[in-house]
Amino acid sequence: MAATTDEAGVVPDPVNRVTLRDPIRESEERANQARIKRLTEAFNVFDQESNNTIPSTELGTVVRSLGLVPTEGELQDILSEMSDDSNPESIHLERFLNVMNVILKDRRYQGEPESKILRAFQVLDAENNGFITEEEFRNYLCKEGEPFNDEEFQDFMTIALDDESDRICTYKDFIQNLVVEDND
Amino acid sequence: MFSERWICCCCPKTHKPHRSIVPLEQPQPPPPPPKQRPQPERQSYPVPKSKRRDKKSDVTLAAVVIIQSWFRRKQARFEIRRKAAWTIYQNIEYAGEQDQLKLYNFFLDLMQAVTKNPRDALVVAKVLRRTSSLTGSALAEEIELVQTTGPDTVYVESSYKGPHIQLPINKEQFESLILALQRGEFLHVRYVLLILHEVRRILKRLPNVNVVSTHQSKCVTVVGDLHGNLSDLMLIFHKNGLPSNENPYIFNGDIVDRGTHSLELFILISVAFVVYPNNVYFNRGNHEDHVLNLRYGFMKEIIRKYKSQATKLLLLFENIYSWLPVASLIDDHIFVAHGGISDITDLNKINQIKRNKYVSILSPSFIIPDNDEQYQIDGLSNEQLLEWRQMLDLLWSDPKQTNGCEANTYRGGGCYWGPDITKKILEKHNWSLLIRSHECKEEGFDYCHDKKVLTIFSASNYYAAGSNRGAYVKIATNQPLSIVQFMATKTTVKPLTLWERVSFVEEQALRNLMEKFSSNKSRLMKEFLIKDPSKTGRLSLNDWCDIVTNVLDLHLPWRTLKSRLVDIDLDGSVLYESTFRSQELQCAYNSKLTHRRESLCQAIYRNKDLLETVFRAIDQDNSGVISMKEFTDVCSFLGDHNGSPFDEKQIMDLATSIDLDKNGVIDFNEFLEAFRIVDSGDRVGERI
Numbered sequence: 001m002a003a004t005t006d007e008a009g010v011v012p013d014p015v016n017r018v019t020l021r022d023p024i025r026e027s028e029e030r031a032n033q034a035r036i037k038r039l040t041e042a043f044n045v046f047d048q049e050s051n052n053t054i055p056s057t058e059l060g061t062v063v064r065s066l067g068l069v070p071t072e073g074e075l076q077d078i079l080s081e082m083s084d085d086s087n088p089e090s091i092h093l094e095r096f097l098n099v100m101n102v103i104l105k106d107r108r109y110q111g112e113p114e115s116k117i118l119r120a121f122q123v124l125d126a127e128n129n130g131f132i133t134e135e136e137f138r139n140y141l142c143k144e145g146e147p148f149n150d151e152e153f154q155d156f157m158t159i160a161l162d163d164e165s166d167r168i169c170t171y172k173d174f175i176q177n178l179v180v181e182d183n184d
Numbered sequence: 185m186f187s188e189r190w191i192c193c194c195c196p197k198t199h200k201p202h203r204s205i206v207p208l209e210q211p212q213p214p215p216p217p218p219k220q221r222p223q224p225e226r227q228s229y230p231v232p233k234s235k236r237r238d239k240k241s242d243v244t245l246a247a248v249v250i251i252q253s254w255f256r257r258k259q260a261r262f263e264i265r266r267k268a269a270w271t272i273y274q275n276i277e278y279a280g281e282q283d284q285l286k287l288y289n290f291f292l293d294l295m296q297a298v299t300k301n302p303r304d305a306l307v308v309a310k311v312l313r314r315t316s317s318l319t320g321s322a323l324a325e326e327i328e329l330v331q332t333t334g335p336d337t338v339y340v341e342s343s344y345k346g347p348h349i350q351l352p353i354n355k356e357q358f359e360s361l362i363l364a365l366q367r368g369e370f371l372h373v374r375y376v377l378l379i380l381h382e383v384r385r386i387l388k389r390l391p392n393v394n395v396v397s398t399h400q401s402k403c404v405t406v407v408g409d410l411h412g413n414l415s416d417l418m419l420i421f422h423k424n425g426l427p428s429n430e431n432p433y434i435f436n437g438d439i440v441d442r443g444t445h446s447l448e449l450f451i452l453i454s455v456a457f458v459v460y461p462n463n464v465y466f467n468r469g470n471h472e473d474h475v476l477n478l479r480y481g482f483m484k485e486i487i488r489k490y491k492s493q494a495t496k497l498l499l500l501f502e503n504i505y506s507w508l509p510v511a512s513l514i515d516d517h518i519f520v521a522h523g524g525i526s527d528i529t530d531l532n533k534i535n536q537i538k539r540n541k542y543v544s545i546l547s548p549s550f551i552i553p554d555n556d557e558q559y560q561i562d563g564l565s566n567e568q569l570l571e572w573r574q575m576l577d578l579l580w581s582d583p584k585q586t587n588g589c590e591a592n593t594y595r596g597g598g599c600y601w602g603p604d605i606t607k608k609i610l611e612k613h614n615w616s617l618l619i620r621s622h623e624c625k626e627e628g629f630d631y632c633h634d635k636k637v638l639t640i641f642s643a644s645n646y647y648a649a650g651s652n653r654g655a656y657v658k659i660a661t662n663q664p665l666s667i668v669q670f671m672a673t674k675t676t677v678k679p680l681t682l683w684e685r686v687s688f689v690e691e692q693a694l695r696n697l698m699e700k701f702s703s704n705k706s707r708l709m710k711e712f713l714i715k716d717p718s719k720t721g722r723l724s725l726n727d728w729c730d731i732v733t734n735v736l737d738l739h740l741p742w743r744t745l746k747s748r749l750v751d752i753d754l755d756g757s758v759l760y761e762s763t764f765r766s767q768e769l770q771c772a773y774n775s776k777l778t779h780r781r782e783s784l785c786q787a788i789y790r791n792k793d794l795l796e797t798v799f800r801a802i803d804q805d806n807s808g809v810i811s812m813k814e815f816t817d818v819c820s821f822l823g824d825h826n827g828s829p830f831d832e833k834q835i836m837d838l839a840t841s842i843d844l845d846k847n848g849v850i851d852f853n854e855f856l857e858a859f860r861i862v863d864s865g866d867r868v869g870e871r872i
């Protein structure tokens with residue numbers, strides 16, 4: 001067996017050389033690949049022309065479809081990290097992947113657990129009625145925090161109320177609908 | 185250049201996601217929300233009472249934001265489900281069209297290699313030539329057409345209870361025909377022929393490009409693809425008024441195919457055209473072409489409705505298509521064509537073409553030889569090719585967002601053209617706007633290329649109930665364009681909420697996908713087992729997605745869809761046998777499905793459309809039967825050239841078992857009907 005010399009002048013021993021596999025690294029790498037694929041797929045749904053860009057206006061939908069629950073303010077932060085000043089209207093796949101991969105890995109923006117949502121409703125239900133009227137919802141959701149516009153509020157109310165509506169919503173049932181079932 | 189307002193009437197309350205089109209009356213999209221941090225990073229509550237009063241508004245704020253974030257996430261989920269469903273439909277549609285075009289290209293290639301296999305050549309020539317066998321002088325053609333397909337070749341029996349039409353056709357007859365069709369009445373073939381001959385007579389006098397002027401009427405309405413949806417046209421007439429000299433209409437192609445009432449629709453528009461020949465305009469669409477009618481349903485509809493008289497109708501339609509104008513020009517500055525334009529579009533050149541040479545735009549007659557042995561595509565001059573392209577591009581092209589002009593491989597004909605081409609062509613001709621159709625849009629319309637190109641699509645619910653709106657555009661002199669949207673709904677159905685609609689449309693799309701799974705079962709299982717040699721029944725998500733993408737050749741957001749398609753194990757791996765859990769392929773002729781037979785049946789089901797197309801093409805007399813030999817020839821031919829070879833012996837076996845009468849002919853409709861995807865648990869009735 002011919003011995004080769006490497007840079008340092010040391011001759012590696014081919015017979016006794018052992019290469020170690022690093023299972024942790026491999027598993028991380030696999031997880032990374034899976035994340036990238038997941039991100040790319042979600043991105044592609046909105047990439048109308050298959051040119052690796054999406055309109056900035058769709059970022060919120062894409063991020064949320066991945067199961068994240070950022071506030072509007074947090075979404076703005078994400079957007080500013082990945083948008084391109086020369087072309088603020090669209091986001092390129094590469095930048096999207098870079099930013100989102102870290103976010104997914106760090107498990108950020110996971111949102112409050114279901115129990116906290118219940119508490120949130122209870123906070124708004126100051127008199128402890130067990131329900132919140134449409135008016136009350138409107139006052140809170142359309143005027144405070146990160147307000148809903150008319151469209152969002154209307155859609156919100158369609159889940160809140162039963163078909164033959166009586167304009168009040170017992171939020172305990174409602175929460176079932178709000179919480180997204182699927183695990184991605 | 186044109187500002188517009190849009191109004192949406194009589195649709196169920198639907199979700200209007202953020203779109204690039206914003207109506208003028210409303211302000212621009214809301215400014216981004218203020219960059220505030222609504223709460224500190226870690227807020228836990230309930231907050232101890234002593235601090236409560238100070239923090240109360242903070243806590244409330246926090247609660248509000250939580251609810252808002254969760255709701256927006258829910259909404260986003262629905263939005264992506266909706267988009268994913270749309271992607272499914274579009275991909276399947278394009279895959280279908282690619283099939284057709286692949287097949288067509290195979291045929292053309294095969295024409296080149298004709299001497300090598302005369303058997304193939306026969307099939308190919310038959311398909312492409314179909315009934316365009318009227319040769320000889322124009323006068324001879326006229327005479328022959330009238331003799332073969334004239335209304336006088338048919339008698340109306342005394343038992344006929346439907347509407348009667350007589351010349352001259354007038355407004356009253358038009359209006360009573362509308363009522364009759366709304367009631368679902370059937371129009372006798374004699375009257376259909378009568379109307380079609382009248383249409384033809386008038387069409388022949390028209391130029392290639394309709395000259396439309398709003399000088400007198402002050403307005404004109406452009407309607408896009410209708411695809412056999414009679415209810416959409418009724419809705420349009422209801423909202424916009426019937427065509428008349430004061431209310432002109434341009435029909436921008438694709439009236440027929442896909443829908444269930446293509447014939448009635450074409451007849452209705454024809455009658456309007458005959459009554460108001462100066463104020464109703466036809467533009468030819470890519471589906472006004474017998475080669476596409478073979479595959480996309482119009483031919484089938486005619487045969488089903490008119491049986492023994494179908495051949496006459498088909499012949500006549502073929503001829504009429506060739507006389508349809510290919511574009512319209514409104515007031516010299518708005519150009520209207522079905523597909524669009526390309527880098528070579530030139531009005532002067534278009535005006536000089538003898539358009540009736542192009543019986544089929546996909547396979548014009550000068551390509552098809554008189555006898556089966558030779559063909560001349562190599563012999564076409566550059567001029568001829570360019571002329572063909574002018575026609576093809578008008579009817580088949582699609583716009584794209586980036587500059588340039590490239591061949592449209594999705595459709596196989598026409599180009600993708602970019603904003604620079606739009607600018608160039610509009611400037612060259614001094615036009616200000618291009619209106620086209622050809623592509624289904626969720627809102628029924630869409631602008632692109634800096635608002636210089638407007639797509640208008642008028643077939644609502646095109647993919648499934650609730651999938652999209654239709655729209656039409658009204659152009660008035662010296663006024664902004666007015667686009668009106670609509671959606672045909674059955675009045676008995678109560679309007680669905682956003683969430684219900686999304687679920688419904690998605691469900692249909694998913695059924696389509698699951699059908700594809702079932703019809704590819706053998707191929708999929710083979711790949712699954714390669715990756716799972718120890719037969720654990722599980723695969724990693726990645727593996728499953730890759731296999732499904734490759735075998736089906738469909739690039740879809742599988743990860744987003746997976747929970748609705750397959751069962752997922754607790755550790756995230758896919759239980760791949762559940763891919764076929766809800767639907768199975770059944771073949772009435774196989775009481776015992778051996779493994780090999782199963783593959784063949786799936787292959788037949790997958791290629792059902794193509795088989796049907798070719799069978800129908802070679803069935804010259806439209807009787808629905810072809811000889812055993814023709815049957816096996818077609819199966820072999822398609823198998824060889826479609827990448828999934830059919831075992832000839834198996835086909836023969838199958839054919840023999842189907843030939844119930846043992847008289848050497850096969851009813852191919854019956855044959856194909858026997859292959860169906862059914863929900864698991866149903867059984868197709870045993871035939872043998």
